[in-house]
Amino acid sequence: MDYKDKAAATIEVIENGPLKISGAINLTDQKRGIKTSVTELYLCRCGKSARKPYCDGSHKH
Numbered sequence: 001m002d003y004k005d006k007a008a009a010t011i012e013v014i015e016n017g018p019l020k021i022s023g024a025i026n027l028t029d030q031k032r033g034i035k036t037s038v039t040e041l042y043l044c045r046c047g048k049s050a051r052k053p054y055c056d057g058s059h060k061h
């Protein structure tokens with residue numbers, strides 16, 4: 001079954017970078033006290049960001 005037209009969000013894996021997520025997004029990070037609703041965000045997957053869970057561009061260095 002193809003869920004492409006039913007998806008509420010799209011996740012793009014950026015080579016050597018973050019996960020770009022777009023769509024109807026609710027993000028909760030209990031450890032950092034983050035609870036937000038947005039339409040686009042970039043999540044760090046390299047572990048270097050000082051703004052986790054978000055990408056801050058540190059993966060480029």
Ligand code: FES
Binds near residue numbers: 018019044047048056
């Ligand atoms: S992916 Fe960008 S800082 Fe980690």
